[in-house]
Each structure stands twice: as structure tokens, then as C-alpha cells.
Amino acid sequence: MHVLLVEDDMLxxxxxxxxxxxxxxxxxxxxxxxxxxxxxxxxxxxxxVLDLGLPDTDGMTLLVRWRAQGRSLPVLVLTxxxxxEHRVLGLKAGADDYLLKxxxxxxxxxxxxxxxxxxxxxxxxxxxxxxxxLVASTGEVRLRGEPVTLARRELALLRALLQHPRQIxxxxxxxxxxxxxxxxxxxNAVNVHVxxxxxxxxxxxxxxxxxxxxRMGEVPR
Amino acid sequence: xxxxxxxLAIIGVCLVMLWSAVAAWMLLDLRNEMRAAMDDRLAASARxxxxxxxxxxxADSSGPERRAAALDVxxxxxxxxxxxxxxxxxxxxxxxxxxxxxxLAGAAPGYGIREFGGKPWRTYVLQQDGLxxxxxxxxxxxxxxxxxxxxxxxxxxxxxxMGSLPLLWFGIxxxxxxxERVRAALSKRRPDxxxxxxxxxxxxxxxxxxxxxxxxxxxxxxxxxxERRFTDDAAHELRTPLTAIKTHLQVARLASTxxxxxxxxxxxxxxxxxxxxxxQHTLDQLLLLARLDGRVDAAPNEAxxxxxxxxxxxxxxxxxxxxxxxxxxxxxxxxxxxxVPKTLLVLALRNLxxxxxxxxxxxxxxxxxxxxxxxxxxxxxxxxxxxGLSEADCALATRRFWRRPGATSGxxxxxxxxxxxxxxxxGELRLRNRDAGGFEATLTFxxxxxxxxx
Numbered sequence: 001m002h003v004l005l006v007e008d009d010m011l012x013x014x015x016x017x018x019x020x021x022x023x024x025x026x027x028x029x030x031x032x033x034x035x036x037x038x039x040x041x042x043x044x045x046x047x048x049v050l051d052l053g054l055p056d057t058d059g060m061t062l063l064v065r066w067r068a069q070g071r072s073l074p075v076l077v078l079t080x081x082x083x084x085e086h087r088v089l090g091l092k093a094g095a096d097d098y099l100l101k102x103x104x105x106x107x108x109x110x111x112x113x114x115x116x117x118x119x120x121x122x123x124x125x126x127x128x129x130x131x132x133x134l135v136a137s138t139g140e141v142r143l144r145g146e147p148v149t150l151a152r153r154e155l156a157l158l159r160a161l162l163q164h165p166r167q168i169x170x171x172x173x174x175x176x177x178x179x180x181x182x183x184x185x186x187x188n189a190v191n192v193h194v195x196x197x198x199x200x201x202x203x204x205x206x207x208x209x210x211x212x213x214x215r216m217g218e219v220p221r
Numbered sequence: 222x223x224x225x226x227x228x229l230a231i232i233g234v235c236l237v238m239l240w241s242a243v244a245a246w247m248l249l250d251l252r253n254e255m256r257a258a259m260d261d262r263l264a265a266s267a268r269x270x271x272x273x274x275x276x277x278x279x280a281d282s283s284g285p286e287r288r289a290a291a292l293d294v295x296x297x298x299x300x301x302x303x304x305x306x307x308x309x310x311x312x313x314x315x316x317x318x319x320x321x322x323x324x325l326a327g328a329a330p331g332y333g334i335r336e337f338g339g340k341p342w343r344t345y346v347l348q349q350d351g352l353x354x355x356x357x358x359x360x361x362x363x364x365x366x367x368x369x370x371x372x373x374x375x376x377x378x379x380x381x382x383m384g385s386l387p388l389l390w391f392g393i394x395x396x397x398x399x400x401e402r403v404r405a406a407l408s409k410r411r412p413d414x415x416x417x418x419x420x421x422x423x424x425x426x427x428x429x430x431x432x433x434x435x436x437x438x439x440x441x442x443x444x445x446x447x448e449r450r451f452t453d454d455a456a457h458e459l460r461t462p463l464t465a466i467k468t469h470l471q472v473a474r475l476a477s478t479x480x481x482x483x484x485x486x487x488x489x490x491x492x493x494x495x496x497x498x499x500x501q502h503t504l505d506q507l508l509l510l511a512r513l514d515g516r517v518d519a520a521p522n523e524a525x526x527x528x529x530x531x532x533x534x535x536x537x538x539x540x541x542x543x544x545x546x547x548x549x550x551x552x553x554x555x556x557x558x559x560x561v562p563k564t565l566l567v568l569a570l571r572n573l574x575x576x577x578x579x580x581x582x583x584x585x586x587x588x589x590x591x592x593x594x595x596x597x598x599x600x601x602x603x604x605x606x607x608x609g610l611s612e613a614d615c616a617l618a619t620r621r622f623w624r625r626p627g628a629t630s631g632x633x634x635x636x637x638x639x640x641x642x643x644x645x646x647x648g649e650l651r652l653r654n655r656d657a658g659g660f661e662a663t664l665t666f667x668x669x670x671x672x673x674x675x
Contacts, residue, residue, distance in 0.1 A: 009461050011496055015468030018489060022475045022482075053457065080460035081453055102464040105471040 001116055001136075001159055002026045002044070002177040006036040006059065007051040007078070012101075016049065019105040024139050024152050025112070028180045033057035040066070043176040045073055046119075046163065047112045052079040052090065060093050067094035074115035078103070113137040120163060127162045130219030132201065134162055143219070148200055153178050157193045161206065161216045170213035190214075224400075228393045233386055240382060248371055255367055259358065260332060260343070267347040267356040270302055274352055299359040301325065301342070307353045325355040334360070399423050403431055410438075454622040458503050458632065465496035499632075506634040509568075510621070513641040524558040524669050525566050527599050531591045533563075534570035538578065547588035559599050559666035561646045566666075569642045572635040573603040573662045579631075580607030580660065593668055601664040609654035618652055639664065 003025050007013040013029050020027045028043070030036035033054045040048075052059035063075055077095040079086060087098050096118070097111050113136045117125060127134045131144045139155050141148045150158065160169060160177035169177075174190045186192075194206050194214060207217035222230075301322030305315045318325075323337030328344045335342050341360040346353065403423060423431045473489035476482035559566065570589070577587040587605040594600050610618060610625065617623050619640040622633040636650070639662075643650040648666040655661045 009465065011465035011492055011499070012461060012468060014492055015465055015472055015489070018472045018485060019468055019475065022472060022479070022485070080457040080464070101460045102467040105468060105475070 001046045001112065001156075001163075002180070003028070003112060004036065004039055004045040004048040004073075005029045006031075006033070006048065006054065006062070008032065008053065008055050009051070012051075016105075016108070020109065020112075023105075023109045024155055025109070026156050026177055026180045031055075033059070033062040036062060037065075039181060040071065040073070043181055044173060046116050046177075048073050048075045049108070049112070050075050050077050050095070052077060052081070052086070060089060063090075063093045063095060072119070074119045076108070076111055076115060110137055116163070129162055129165055129216060132205070132219045134158065143201055150200065151193075151196070153189075153193050154196050154200070157190070158197060158201075161214065165216040168209050168212050168215045174214065225390070225393050225397060228397075229386065229390055232389055232393075236385065237382060240378065244375065244378060247374075251370060252367055255370070256363070259363060260345070263332075263343060263345040263356045263358060264347070266302065267345050267354045270304060270356070271347055271349055271352055271354045274304060274354075275350060299362040301355075301357045303355045305353040305355075307348060307351050322357070325357055328355055328357075399427050403427065403434075407434065451621055455507060458507075458622055459500065462496045462500035462503065466493045466500065469493035469496060503632045503634070506632045506638060510634060510638055510641055513565075513638065513645055523560070523562045525561055525563040527557050527559055527591050527601070527668075530559075530563055530566045531570060531589060531601065534567045534574055535589060537567065537571050538574040547586055549588055549590040557593050557599055558669040559646075559648075560669055561642065561648070561666055565642050565646075569639045569664060570601060570603070572639050573601075573664065576635060576662070577603050577605035577607070577660070581605040582607065594665075597668055598665050599668045601666075603662045603664075604655065604659060606659040609658075609660040610652065615652045615654075619650065 003020055005013060005016055005020070005027055007016065007029065008031050010031070013031065017027045017029050028039055028045070030039050033056050036048075036050075039045075050059050050063060054062070059077065059079075063077070066073065066075075074096045075094065076097040076099060077090040078099050078101060079090070080101040090098055096115050099108060099111065113125065117123075117136060125136050127136060133142045134140070136159070139150075139159075141150055141155070141158065156178045157174060160174055171190050175185060178190065178193065179185050194208075197206055198204075202219065204217045205219065206214050208214055301319045303315060303318040303322065303325040306313045323342070325335075325337070325342075325344060325346075328335055328346045330346045330348050333344045333346070335344050335357075337357075342357040343360055343363070344355060344357040346355050348354075399422065469489040469492040473486045473493065476485040476489060561569075574587070574589065581587045587603065590600075590602040590604070592600050592602070614625060618625075619636045621637045623636075624631055624633045636652075640650045642648070643664060643666075646666060648664060651663040651665075653661055653663075
């Protein structure tokens with residue numbers, strides 16, 4: 001899952017980034033509303049964790065602007081203000097969920113998965129594709145009932161593809177989902193992970209669409 | 222005592238006193254007028270009788286037959302008349318007198334008061350053409366007449382006065398009704414009611430009270446809002462480092478279960494430590510502010526040497542940030558003291574210096590000037606070459622938890638603390654951009670002159 005973290009406090013942000021990465025999520029961090037706006041325009045994210053107290057624009061304003069721009073990105077609002085009116089305002093402004101600081105990292109991750117699941121229109125945590133199944137929150141992958149061990153990047157790649165099984169995702173899109181925006185990665189990095197996925201789950205699991213990118217393929221019988 | 226009863230008592234007593242004085246005056250006047258009128262009547266009667274007798278055919282008044290036929294005038298009770306013949310100054314013979322009237326012979330000419338038969342009489346004696354006419358009436362009957370007149374005029378007056386009291390009671394009640402309306406409007410409010418007081422239809426006399434109450438409520442509301450914002454801000458400021466600590470600890474725990482993540486664990490623990498430091502710093506500042514809020518009244522009478530406090534603040538600042546400070550002391554009239562405990566003065570100056578160092582460009586020196594103004598105040602000026610603050614931000618800068626836009630470090634309490642110290646010790650904090658660029662924070666305290674330095 002590709003998460004955009006908008007948080008101005010560097011100490012908190014570094015903790016959330018590290019925690020989410022340890023849970024196998026891809027995180028991009030924006031410290032201001034302007035950076036968040038720039039990030040959301042160049043890449044696609046699955047969920048956003050938004051702190052309300054931003055130095056340039058209030059998080060609430062940013063959220064309202066996104067909703068006005070027609071962005072349906074699931075947003076989890078993170079705030080240290082616990083007054084009920086703050087919560088109500090946040091939800092009214094278009095937030096999908098709300099978490100009060102200090103929070104539990106596991107809870108944050110679980111809520112992000114739930115947000116993504118709801119956004120994808122699924123009511124259960126498990127994504128099934130033929131005989132392949134992925135438990136979104138734990139990252140547990142099974143092929144024909146047998147558990148398969150995937151590396152972190154491979155899992156992120158599989159998640160991205162499974163999230164939109166009919167959609168063709170370009171190499172750049174996949175790279176964002178797997179590595180995030182900041183990291184400089186080799187241009188063939190995605191190819192390498194696709195290769196590993198095919199080796200572990202069967203050659204047809206990822207379909208190459210020449211000149212456009214990749215999409216989910218058939219699960220071999 | 223209720224306002225209504227009070228008003229009634231005051232107005233009632235005033236009315237009774239006023240009208241009693243008027244009544245006494247009228248009564249006195251009436252008595253004099255009546256006395257004069259009756260005296261006139263007495264004299265007129267005497268002259269009338271004398272005139273009438275003068276018109277009678279001349280008679281030998283000395284004849285005994287005349288004496289036998291002495292004129293008896295039937296008189297009403299209390300009025301008497303007596304006619305006598307005179308020769309020279311001596312009375313010869315009484316020729317006529319009203320029946321049952323007392324002997325009036327001894328009365329002197331003109332008006333007089335004589336006692337006959339145990340009762341005082343008013344007499345008038347007229348002597349003309351050898352006749353002596355005496356008229357008299359009884360004083361007690363005069364007084365009774367006067368009493369009757371006074372009574373018939375006084376009873377309606379007293380009745381009206383008594384009747385005016387219930388009317389006053391009713392009228393005052395009506396007049397005080399707006400107060401009751403204001404009271405009702407106030408009693409409906411809860412202490413945290415944020416709506417302004419509804420417009421009460423109040424007469425002009427009550428308007429100032431209503432306006433004052435409205436202003437008071439407004440101030441109370443602002444205070445509550447400020448306290449609420451402060452609590453909210455404090456929660457936010459404490460929760461943020463707490464979140465950092467908790468998150469990094471969870472990261473450390475999570476990473477420690479994964480092989481080869483030792484670096485992540487170390488980094489997370491270091492970050493958690495940083496969070497604890499920040500938490501502690503914010504908490505210390507908050508507690509300090511709370512103590513400053515509470516201690517203002519009980520400030521001890523402690524004097525601190527301005528120069529040594531400035532030096533210590535600079536030493537402290539240089540210890541943590543390196544020697545980047547000039548201390549400029551305009552020293553012509555030092556030493557001088559300010560009535561602020563040293564720890565607090567140093568702390569205030571230190572906070573200003575920290576801000577100046579933080580915002581001064583790399584390699585530029587910030588400076589502090591200490592100077593005495595007009596022999597009464599000491600000014601500490603902290604100058605830097607930083608970007609300064611906008612006008613609006615200058616006004617906001619002393620607000621608790623305010624940070625300059627874009628700033629992520631600091632507790633946002635430094636200037637609040639300086640401001641609280643200034644307020645607590647009759648000082649003043651001013652922030653402004655310098656004309657030549659850079660920023661200037663001015664802290665002024667009253668001066669206590671100290672003897673010349675040895």
C-alpha cells in the first residue's frame with residue numbers, strides 16, 4: 001500500500017514512516033500542505049494520513065480542497081486535539097477516519113488497511129484472485145492454500161497489482177507504489193521484482209502489456 | 222431590605238415630612254388670619270353698637286327709670302357686649318349688657334385679654350361721646366373654631382397621604398419591572414453560555430447596568446475561550462512529543478523482532494529519547510508559566526543587578542550555542558538594579574537571546590544592550606539580524622504556543638514566559654522590526670538606583 005503521510009513534526013513523522021515501513025507499507029512523507037499537494041499530483045496513493053496542524057495551510061483546508069478537486073483518496077486524520085468538535089469538523093470536511101495522538105501503530109496500520117479495503121469496495125480483509133489469496137492487513141499470501149513467502153518489495157508490488165486487477169499500471173506507477181517518491185532506484189528495479197514474483201507464483205501471474213506496463217495475469221492451475 | 226420597600230420608605234417619609242411642614246405653616250397662617258378677622262369683627266361690633274346708641278333720642282341717662290330699664294341684649298353664648306355711660310375717664314353707669322355676660326367694666330381701651338369666670342375672653346373697649354362700649358368673645362370658642370377648620374382641612378389630607386402609599390408601592394413595582402426582566406434574562410444563562418445577552422428592553426437608567434453586565438459576560442466568555450484554547454493547545458503540545466515517543470518505542474519493539482534491523486532499533490530509541498527531552502522541555506515551560514501566573518501577587522521584594530543578570534544570560538546562551546554574542550552596556554550610570562528575582566530575569570533574557578540566535582543568519586552576531594532611561598527604567602534590548610516578524614505576528618508572538626509560521630521546533634512558550642515575567646514585575650515586553658533590518662525585542666523594568674560602584 002502506498003501511503004502519503006502529511007505531518008509537520010519531524011520526530012513524529014520519522015516514527016510513523018519507520019513503523020509503516022516495518023509493516024510493509026510504502027510511505028511518502030510531506031511536511032507541509034504544499035508538499036502534500038505536489039506529491040498527490042505526481043503520484044497515486046492508496047491512503048493518506050493527514051495531521052491537522054500543518055505550518056502553511058490547515059490540514060482541514062487541504063482536505064476540503066482535495067475533496068473539491070474530486071480526489072477520493074481515503075484520508076485518515078491524525079490530530080492531537082481531542083475536542084469533539086474537531087472530530088466532527090474533520091469528518092464533515094471529508095475525512096474517512098480519525099485517530100487521536102498518541103495512537104497505537106498497529107491500530108493505525110489496521111485502520112489504513114480497512115480504509116483501503118472500503119475504498120476498493122471489499123468488505124473482507126482478504127483479496128482473492130483465482131487461487132491466489134492475499135490477507136491485506138497481514139500480508140499473508142497463499143497460492144492454492146499453500147503459504148508463499150514474499151520479500152517486502154515483492155509483496156508491495158503484488159498488493160499494487162491486486163488492488164486494481166484489471167488496470168494496467170505503468171513501470172513508474174509501480175515504482176512509486178513499491179519504493180515511494182523519494183528513493184532513487186534503478187530503472188529496472190520493478191522488472192527485477194516482477195521476475196521474482198513470476199518465479200514464486202508462476203510465469204503468468206504478471207502480464208506484460210508491451211509499451212504500457214503491467215497488470216495482473218492468470219493464476220496458473 | 223428590598224429595593225421596593227426602600228424606595229417606598231424614602232419617598233413616603235419625604236412626602237410626610239414635606240406635607241407636614243406645609244400643613245403646619247398653613248395652620249399657623251390660618252390661626253393668625255382668623256384671629257385678626259375675629260378681632261376686626263369685635264371692633265366692628267363695638268363701633269356698630271356705639272353708632273346705634275348715638276342715634277337714639279337723647280335721654281337722661283342719670284334717671285333711675287332708665288337704670289331700671291337697662292338694655293338687655295340677648296347674646297349667643299361666648300359673645301358679650303356691655304355699654305356704659307362715662308364722664309371723663311370714669312364709668313358712671315352700665316346702661317346695657319348682654320344677658321349672662323361677665324362684668325367687663327375693668328377692661329382697658331383697645332384690645333385685651335381678660336379672664337372672667339375662669340375663662341379667657343378677648344375684649345375690645347371703645348370709648349366715644351361719653352359712651353364706653355365693650356365687646357368680648359371667648360377664646361376657647363375661637364380655638365374650637367380653629368380646630369374644626371384645621372380638622373376638616375386635615376382629614377382629607379391625611380387620607381390622601383395614606384392613600385398615596387399603596388399607590389407608590391404599586392408604581393414602584395411597575396417602575397422596577399425592567400430590573401426584573403434583566404434579572405430573568407440573566408438567571409436563564411449558564412456560565413458557559415456563548416450567546417450574547419439578548420437585548421433587554423431597559424429604560425435609560427438601567428442601560429448602563431445592562432451594558433456593563435454585557436461587557437462583563439463578554440470578558441468572562443473570552444476568558445473561558447482563552448482557557449479552553451490554552452488547555453487544547455497544551456494537550457496538543459504535550460501529545461505531539463508523546464506520540465513521537467510512543468511511535469518510536471513501538472517501532473523499536475517491532476524492529477527488534479526482525480533480523481538485521483538493529484540500526485532501526487537504535488535510531489528509534491534515539492528518536493524516542495529526543496521526544497522525551499522535548500516533552501520534558503515543554504512540560505517545564507508549562508509549569509513555569511503556571512507558577513508565574515500564580516505568583517504575581519506574592520512576588521518577593523528582590524532586587525537584581527541588571528548588568529550581572531545580562532552577563533549571566535549571555536554566558537548561559539553562549540554555553541549552549543557558542544560565543545556569538547556582543548553585550549553592549551551603556552555603562553555611564555551603572556550599577557543599577559531591577560525589582561525582579563535574578564533567576565526570572567536571567568530566564569527572560571535568556572529566552573530573548575535564544576530567539577535572537579535562532580533567527581540570526583549564520584555567522585552574524587546578535588547583541589544585547591542594557592541602558593537606563595530617564596533614571597526610572599532599565600531597558601534590555603536584544604537585537605538580531607534575522608528576518609523579523611510581520612506586524613500581525615508581532616502581536617501574536619507572546620501568545621502561548623504561538624510559533625512563527627513554518628516553525629516546527631520550540632515549545633512556543635518562550636516569549637509567553639518573558640511576557641508573563643514582564644507583567645508580573647511591572648515591566649513591559651515590546652517586539653518590533655528594526656528599521657535597518659533585523660529584529661528587536663525590548664524588555665523594560667522599573668529601576669532601583671543603587672549606590673556608586675566601589
